[in-house]
Amino acid sequence: MTPSAATAANDARTSFDVETVRRDFPILSERVHGKRLVYLDSANTSQKPQSVLDAMDDYYRHANANIHRATHLLSERATALYEGARAKAAAFINAPDPRTIVLTKGTTDGINLVAQSYGRSVLRDGDEILITWLEHHSNIVPWQLLCEQTGARLRVAAINDAGEVELEQYSALLSPRTKIVAIGHVSNALGTINPIGEMIERAHGAGAVVLVDGAQAVPHFAVDVQSLDCDFYAFSSHKMFGPTGVGVLYGRPSLLDAMPPYQGGGDMIASVTFERTEYNVVPYKFEAGTPNIAGVAGFGAAIDYLSSIDRRGALAHEDDVLAYATERVSEIPNATIFGNARHKAGVLSFVLEGVHPHDAGTILDSEGVAVRTGQHCAQPIMDRFGITATIRASLAIYNTRDEIDVLVRALERVRGVFA
Amino acid sequence: MSDLSDLYQEVILDHNRRPRNFRALESATHRAEGYNPLCGDRLNLYVQVDGDVITDVAFQGTGCAISKASASLMTDAVKGHTVGEARELFERFHHVVTTPPDQPVEDLGKLSVLAGVREFPVRVKCASLAWHTLKAALAREQRASTE
Numbered sequence: 001m002t003p004s005a006a007t008a009a010n011d012a013r014t015s016f017d018v019e020t021v022r023r024d025f026p027i028l029s030e031r032v033h034g035k036r037l038v039y040l041d042s043a044n045t046s047q048k049p050q051s052v053l054d055a056m057d058d059y060y061r062h063a064n065a066n067i068h069r070a071t072h073l074l075s076e077r078a079t080a081l082y083e084g085a086r087a088k089a090a091a092f093i094n095a096p097d098p099r100t101i102v103l104t105k106g107t108t109d110g111i112n113l114v115a116q117s118y119g120r121s122v123l124r125d126g127d128e129i130l131i132t133w134l135e136h137h138s139n140i141v142p143w144q145l146l147c148e149q150t151g152a153r154l155r156v157a158a159i160n161d162a163g164e165v166e167l168e169q170y171s172a173l174l175s176p177r178t179k180i181v182a183i184g185h186v187s188n189a190l191g192t193i194n195p196i197g198e199m200i201e202r203a204h205g206a207g208a209v210v211l212v213d214g215a216q217a218v219p220h221f222a223v224d225v226q227s228l229d230c231d232f233y234a235f236s237s238h239k240m241f242g243p244t245g246v247g248v249l250y251g252r253p254s255l256l257d258a259m260p261p262y263q264g265g266g267d268m269i270a271s272v273t274f275e276r277t278e279y280n281v282v283p284y285k286f287e288a289g290t291p292n293i294a295g296v297a298g299f300g301a302a303i304d305y306l307s308s309i310d311r312r313g314a315l316a317h318e319d320d321v322l323a324y325a326t327e328r329v330s331e332i333p334n335a336t337i338f339g340n341a342r343h344k345a346g347v348l349s350f351v352l353e354g355v356h357p358h359d360a361g362t363i364l365d366s367e368g369v370a371v372r373t374g375q376h377c378a379q380p381i382m383d384r385f386g387i388t389a390t391i392r393a394s395l396a397i398y399n400t401r402d403e404i405d406v407l408v409r410a411l412e413r414v415r416g417v418f419a
Numbered sequence: 420m421s422d423l424s425d426l427y428q429e430v431i432l433d434h435n436r437r438p439r440n441f442r443a444l445e446s447a448t449h450r451a452e453g454y455n456p457l458c459g460d461r462l463n464l465y466v467q468v469d470g471d472v473i474t475d476v477a478f479q480g481t482g483c484a485i486s487k488a489s490a491s492l493m494t495d496a497v498k499g500h501t502v503g504e505a506r507e508l509f510e511r512f513h514h515v516v517t518t519p520p521d522q523p524v525e526d527l528g529k530l531s532v533l534a535g536v537r538e539f540p541v542r543v544k545c546a547s548l549a550w551h552t553l554k555a556a557l558a559r560e561q562r563a564s565t566e
Contacts, residue, residue, distance in 0.1 A: 356483035358458050359427075362539060366423050375459045388459040388481050417427050418484070 016313025022398050024049040024305070035368025038403045043188050043216060043347055043394030044372050045238045048302070052242055055301035056294045063297075066290055068267055078293055085300030086283075089248050092303045093214075093233060094224040100256065102249040102283040103296060107215040108138040110234030110249030111182070113286060114211050115142040117259045118232075119180060122209075125151030128177040130208070132170065133159040133384055134187040134194070137377040139213045143182060152179070159384065163190040163339040170199065174206035181210045185217035189378035189392065190339025191322075191347025193217075200230050209255065215239050219396060220345040221315050225250050237295065241396075242302030246295040249286075256282040263288040314397045318346055321395055325404045329393075332411060338385050349376075349390040352414060357389040360414045364391075367410035425535040426542070427484065434488035439495055444477040453480075453552030453563045455544055460486055464552045471501045476553075483545050489533055490549035496530055502557055509550050516546050 022028050025047045030037045039047060059081060065074035067082045083098070090098040104110045119129075129143045133156055140154075147154050155178075157170035165183075174181070181203040186193050196212055203210045211232035217223055219240040225233045232255075237246035251259075261268055261279055265288030270278040279285045325348050329335050334353040352360060361373035372392045375382050382388060393407060444465035453462040462480035466473055476494045493512075497505040512533075515524045520537040527534075536546045548563075555563035 356481075356487075358460075358483035358542075358545065359485070362426065362542060363423060374457060379459065382459065388461075417423070418432070 016310040016317055016397075018317055018398065018400055021309065021314075022400075024051070025398055026050055026053070028398060032368050032370070033366055035366075036406075038367075038369045038406045040393040040395065040399065040403065040407060041370045041372050042219070042396035042399075043239070043376075043392065045244065046219060046241050046396050047398070048241055048243065048298070049305050051305050052298045052301045056243060056298040059294045059297040064294075067293060068284075081297045081300065082291070082293055085296045085303070088300050088303040088307075092223075092307070093218070093235075093248075093250060094226050095250050096226060097253065099282055100250055100253055102251065102256070102286045103291060104234070104247040104249050104286075105245055105292070106236040106238070106247035107213060107234045108142075108247075110232070110247055111139055111211065111213060112142045113249055113262045114180075114232050114234070114251075115146045117262045117286070118209070118255060119143075119146045119152075120149060121260055123150040123152045123179055126177065127152040127179045128155050128173075128175070129153070129180045129182065130155045130157065130170075130173050130178050130203070131182050132157040132165045132184070132194070133380055134163070134165065134190065134192060135182070135184055135378070135380075136188050136213065136215070137379070139182050139184060140380070143180070156380075159192075159381075162341050163187065163192045163381075164341045165192075165194055165199070167195070167198070171202050174203060174208065176207060178203070178206050178208040181208045182213065183210070184213040184215075185223070186214075186220065186345045186347075187339070187378075187381075188216045188347070189376040189381045189390070190341065190349055191216075191344040191394075192339060192341040193343040193345050195343075196230070197228055200228060204229070216345070216347075220318060222311055231255055237299040237302060240302055241305055242299040243292075243295040245292045246299045251282075253282070256286075259286075261285050261288070265289045309397070318395050318397060318399070321399050321401055321404060322346060322348065324401050325393060325395070325407070328404055328408045329411070332408070332415070334415070335411075338387070338390055346395040348393045348395075350393075351387060351390050352411065352418075355414055355418045357391045359418070360391050360411070363414045363417060364407070364410045367406070367413060369407050369410045371407075426539055428532045428535065430492075430529065430532045431484060431488040434491040435484035438478075438487050438491040440475075440477040440491065440498075441479065442477045443479055444475055446475075447477075449556040449559065451552050451556035451561055451563055453548045453555070455482075455486070455548050456564065457541075457544065458483065460545070460548065462486065462490055462548060462552055464490075464549065464556050466553070466556050468502060468557075471503070473497050473500055473502065473505055478549065478552075482548070485533070485536060485542055485545035486548050489546045492530055492533070493549045493553060496528075497553065505553065506557065509554050512550055513547060516543050 063077035065078045067079040209231045214235040233250040238244040268288040337350045357373035447465035449466040460482040467475035551563040
């Protein structure tokens with residue numbers, strides 16, 4: 001593999017500078033509808049730095065071959081890139097060993113893997129799965145499917161008006177029947193950061209295994225799966241500046257070893273005869289078929305990129321922009337913000353009275369401002385607050401206060417149209 | 420993108436603010452629920468058919484300005500017409516909002532204000548939700564979806 005992929009990001013920065021970061025993302029100079037792009041939809045998917053684009057391009061130009069199979073040099077390069085990214089992912093979340101890192105298609109794939117492999121082999125009729133009201137559909141529906149298959153029952157911990165999980169009710173729902181607890185680290189719709197350390201501890205006290213959906217956490221702050229003591233942690237590359245179609249499922253080694261395969265195919269086997277198949281070891285047991293190698297190469301570069309920036313500085317910057325956005329949007333007379341948790345990351349969800357979010361989204365787009373409008377794959381949260389949709393501005397390391405000013409001016413235009 | 424004023428014309432803003440026939444119709448002989456899973460918008464449509472004529476039509480629900488105005492304009496447009504005429508109007512309307520913006524389309528009178536959605540592809544479903552729901556109601560299907 002040519003080494004240029006990650007070098008752009010390798011010069012460690014001592015302090016966070018948003019203008020330097022912005023120059024790393026080519027798409028941020030794009031013009032849309034003749035306006036400067038203001039991208040406030042990173043919770044949906046983030047933009048990619050040059051080093052990630054280069055890593056995928058370099059892979060196809062200099063290393064394209066299948067992994068773990070051939071004896072030729074290109075296959076060696078491809079395998080090194082693929083396994084290198086796995087090792088980087090392990091270090092990124094402080095997992096004890098690269099063996100604990102299953103490379104998936106994304107968070108959804110990881111959650112389904114746990115539901116179908118671990119859940120289906122462990123759950124019995126009458127067992128319970130506990131989630132919270134904040135979950136993304138991808139952390140609801142796989143458990144509903146599992147309940148249909150096993151006779152288990154889905155329980156849901158409520159949230160308060162600020163969008164925080166009601167911890168006492170959460171604890172009250174934990175019992176010896178609770179076999180799996182599945183909780184989001186950060187809510188995609190409201191931005192709430194859950195106190196998952198404490199939630200994991202309480203769940204373990206009841207004897208449950210805990211899966212954390214970390215899709216919205218890893219782009220914002222460092223995650224340490226060993227100090228969290230979670231059993232599974234799933235996240236996606238594309239929300240942390242890497243390509244789509246790649247993700248990670250971290251699993252506690254003892255659990256992964258005992259779990260049956262999720263899908264059958266090539267690479268996940270040790271030997272195959274028509275009478276008997278021996279499965280490969282963890283994590284390969286869970287990686288059937290030729291994976292998204294170029295995407296994994298890009299994912300490795302995204303981890304390098306995040307590792308090269310001052311993440312505390314980046315988080316402080318994001319928090320500043322979020323606080324500024326919250327203040328500016330609150331000043332708009334007919335705006336109501338949903339999600340006022342004490343601990344939040346990167347998300348401002350709101351409605352303008354008398355304006356449907358979809359109409360606002362179209363008008364904002366015409367001003368170059370990209371936001372998401374709708375239910376954000378979290379219909380129960382919308383139902384909880386008695387609304388059908390919100391406007392969601394979501395932030396990443398590259399957003400600025402200036403961009404919030406553009407958003408607020410564009411929201412004034414929305415108000416103008418519907419005045 | 421074309422000018423926003425093509426989309427948010429005064430007629431549309433007016434029908435959004437004061438939707439016509441925005442009520443339940445207990446005597447309805449046909450009804451259906453329309454749903455746009457993209458945005459969560461829901462629309463309940465009530466149609467009163469006597470013989471072959473749509474004598475009354477009304478709707479309720481939540482939605483964006485485009486879907487609400489489209490439903491409102493539709494109720495005005497089909498009231499007093501036969502079921503066959505309403506079905507034919509569905510086809511003509513559908514053709515207008517799905518024809519690429521650089522190609523000419525027929526004039527549908529007031530309904531033509533919705534032709535502006537052609538410049539905004541993601542909004543075509545908003546404009547057509549009420550019409551799909553009408554088609555479903557007349558076919559005695561209970562649900563219509565834009566998907």
